[in-house]
Amino acid sequence: MGNKSGFFSEMQGKSTPLRSITLPHDAMIERSREKPETGASSHLHALGYFPEGEYEYKKKFFVPEEYRHKRVTVEFEGVYANAMVYINGNFAGQHPFGYSNFYVKTDRFLKYGEENEIKVISLNYKDTRWYSGAGIYRNTKLIVGELVHVAIDGVKISTPEITNKRAVVSVATVIENEGLSTRTVNVHTKIIDSNGLVVASDIAPVTTFAGENAIIRQRIYVRTPKLWSVGMPNLYTCRTCIIDDNEQLDEESTSFGIRSLTLDPDQGICINGEVVKLRGACIHHDNGVIGAATIERAEERRVEILKNAGFNALRSAHHPMSKGLLDACDRLGMLVMDESFDMWTSTKCDHDYALQFPLWWEKDIEAMVDKDFNHPSVIMYSIGNEILETGRAVDSTCGRKLAEKIRSLDNTRYVTNSINLLLSIIDEIAKSRETEIQEGINTVMNNIKDQMAAATSSEMATQKTAESFAYVDIAGYNYAESRYVQDKERFPNRVIVGSETFPETIDKNWKLVKENSHVIGDFTWTGWDYIGEAGIGKFSYDTDESASGVAGLYPWLAAWCGDIDITGNRRPVSYYREIVFGLRKDPFIAVQRPEHFGKQQIPSMWSWSDTVSSWSWNGYEGKPVMVEVYADADEVELLVNGKKVGRAAAGEDHRFKAIFETVFESGEITAVAFTKGLETGRMTLQSASGNVQLQIEPDRTEITASDRDLSFVMISLVGDNGSLFNNFDRKVMIQVEGAGILQGFGSANPKSEENFFDTERTTFDGKVLAVIRPISSGKIILNVSAEGCDSQTVVINVLNV
Secondary structure (H helix, E strand, C coil): CCCEEEEEEEEEECCCCCCCCCCCCCCCCCCCCCHHHHHHHHEEEECCCCCCCCEEEEEEECHHHHHHCCCCEEECCCEEEEEEECCCCEEEEEEEECCCEEEEEEEHHCCEEEEEEEEEEEEEEECCCCCCCCCCCCCCEEEECCCCEEEEEEEEEEEEEEEECEEEEEEEEEEECCCCCCEEEEEEEEEEEECCCEEEEEEEEECCCCEEEEEEEEEEECCCCCCEEECCCCCCCEEEEEEEEEEEEEEEEEECCCEEEECCCCCEEEEEEEECCEEEEEEEECCCCCCCCHHHHHHHHHHHHHCCCCCCCEEECCCCCHHHHHHHHHCCEEEEEEECCCCCCCCCCCCCHHHHHHEEEEEEEEEHHHHHCCEEEEEEEEEEECCHHHHCCCCCCCHHHHHHHHHHCCEEEEEEECHHHHHHHHHHHHHHHHHCCCCCCHHHHHHHHHHHHHHHHCHHHHHHHHHHHCCCCCEEEEECCCCCCHHHHHHCCCEEEEEEHHHHHHHHHHHHHHHHCCCCEEEEEEECEEECCCCCEEEEECCCCCCCCCCCCCCECCCCCCCCCCCCCCHHHHHHHHHHHCCCCCEEEEEEEECHHHHHHHECCCCCEECCCCCCCCCCCCEHHHHHCCCCCEEEEEEEECCCEEEEEHHHHHCEEEEEEECCCCCEEEEEEEEEEEEEEEEEEECCCCEEEEEEECCCCEEECCCCEEEEEEEEEEECCCCCCCCCCCEEEEEEECCECCCEEECHHHCCCCCCCCCCCEEEEEEEEEEEEEECCEEEEEEEECCCCEEEEEEEEECCC
C-alpha cells in the first residue's frame, strides 16, 4: 500500500468532496484558522488557532488471488487521533493514541482477486495542549508475508559485550507460524557493515508449531567493531532470512549500532566508556510550514540543522518520536530521550489521552519500545511529562508500573520521568492559599518567576516527589536547576538531567552541568520553534495591548521560543548557546529591533531578546539602537564603520554577553573578541545596499522520486552585495511546474494571518521558505517573483529511486 494516492474527505458537519492526497498528510494545516469572538481561547491558543475536526481517508487497492495463502497487515506509524479502521465496510481495528504506531491484520476482511477498500476515520477534539495536526500524518505500509515469517518488530538486537577486538551482537528473532502444520526452518543471520561487506554470520534451525511463535537467539561475533557514537555514528545492518528447503520465506533488514552505555553519579552517562554531557533540545513533532506531516527528508533536515547548531541530544515532547526521526538520529549521530505520554490518568484537556490511558498504556509502551529497540541513538525512555500524579503517593505508583513495563521489554537503556516539581505540589499550594488555581502550569510559572526556585527547592517538593524519583534511573527535572547542588548531598545515588529548562538561563545551567558529574545534561525549551502554544515565547513592550499573559492572542500562530525558527533558520539565541557550549570562538552580533528602542521590555520566561543578526535597518539612519554581542572572551570591542563604539567585558562572569548603545548608520558593524589582550575572533555585518534581489537557495537540487523526499528552498531578499534586506518585506509568488508540487510555503512570522498552502506569502525578516515534494521523476521548475525584484527560476532534478 505504501504512502501513495490516498483519498481524503473532511467531515466537519457537512461533508466536502473527496480529493486525492499523498500520505503522510496533515489534514489540519489546510484548515482556516479561527479567531475567537472575544479575548483569548486557551484551547485554540494551544492549537495555534486551528480548528479541530473529523477526517476520513479511503483507498481502493487490488488484492491478488495469491495473497490468499499469505498474511497481509497494514502498519500505521501515526494517526491523529482516535483512529477507526474499516476494510470493505467491516470494522478492522482502532487506536486512540495519536503518536504510536499500530498494526491491523486484514486477512479476514479481504476479497481476493478483487478490488478492496480501506477507510480510516480520525477525530481530534479538545485533546491536546499543542498543535497536533490531524489525520494519517505518518507513513503507512502494506506488509505481505508468507505463513511462516519473521514476526512484526520481531528482531531485537543488543550488544552486551564490546572490546576493541570483538563485539558480541545478540540477535533475538521471533518466528511466527500462522500456517496449519509444524515447520522446521533455518534462520540465516548476516551482519553487514556500512561498505556492504558481510563481517559475521550465523545459521540456526528452528522448529515452529502451527499457530505459535518461536524465539531463536544467536550470539554473533563481530571482529574489530566500528562503534556508534555522536561523533562517529557507525551503523551495521542485520539481514535475517528464513529459509525452508532452499526457498526463502522471508527477509528482514534491521539497522543497528554497536555501542555501550553506562550510568553513575560519579561520571554521569558514558557512551563507549567516554563521558557525554547532553547538549539537549526539546522538540515538538510538527515540521513547520508543512504542519505535522512526517516526511523523512523533513525529519532528517531538522536533525542536520540542530546538530550543526551544537545540540547532541533530542527529547521528544511529549510523545514517541517518528521512525523517520529516529533513523536520522542514528545516521547523523544524535542522542534521543524518547518520551511516552503527556498525561496518565488525570486529564490536562477535556478529552485527552487520559480517558484511554488505563486500557491502552501497555500497548502504547510496547509500541514505543518495539520501535526504539534497535536504534543506537535512543539512550533513555521518559515515562511522562509534567504528570499531575507525580506528587500523589497513591497515583504516583502508576510510574512504577510504566518503568517496570519498559524494563521488562528493554533492559539496555535507562528510564526517566520529566517531572515539574512545582506542578507536583500545586495542589498543596492551592490548599495553603485556600483557593483554586485555574491557570495552566505555563501561566503559573510565568507569573511567579522569582518565587519558582524557592517552591521547587522546598521540603514539600522534596517529600512529594521522592517516590516518583525512586522509580526511575535518571531524575528528570523540569525547570528545577535550583536543586542540582543540594540534591547531590541529599540523594547521593540520584543522577539528574535537566529535562526542560528556560532558554535565558542556559549559561547558568550549563555551568552546573559541567561542574556536577551527577547532572548529565540540559534540554532547552525549545530547540526548534513549533506551531501552537501560540506566543509563549513572545517579547512584548509597554505599548503592546497583548503584553499581559503568557498566551499570544490571535493571530499568534507559533510558540516563538525555539533556537531554530519554523523555517529552519537559526535565531540569535542559537549562536549564544553555541558559545556557551564552547563550540564557537568568534563573537556574534545581534541587534535589537530599533523600532522598540526605549520601550519597557516584557519578556516571558521562554523569551530570548527581540533581536535580529542584521545591520540593514533602512529608515532608522541616525536613530539609536541597542546591540548585543555574545562572546566567550574577556572583552569585546564594537566598531561601526571603523569607529570605536565601546569596549566591554564578556565571558562567563558576564554571562557571555555585552550590550552597547549606538546610532545606526549604514555600512558595517564589527565585533572583536579579546582574551588576555589578544584578539581571538571577530564578526562583521554589512548593510544591504543597492537593489532588492531574490536569492533562491534550494537545500538540494537533486532529489529522488519518492514520497519520502523533499527539497527545501529558502528565498531571501538581498542587496547587490548579498546582505539581507531584513526590513524590506514583501509578498513573494511561486509557481511549481513539472515533476513536483508545493507542499508548504511560509515564513517564520509567529503571528501571520497567511496560510501555508497558497502560492503567495509575505517574507519575514527578509525570508520565506518553499517546500517542494516530488510526484515523479523528471524536472521540477520553480518560478519565483516579488514586487520590485527580477524573477528567478530554479530547476530541481528528480531521479528515479
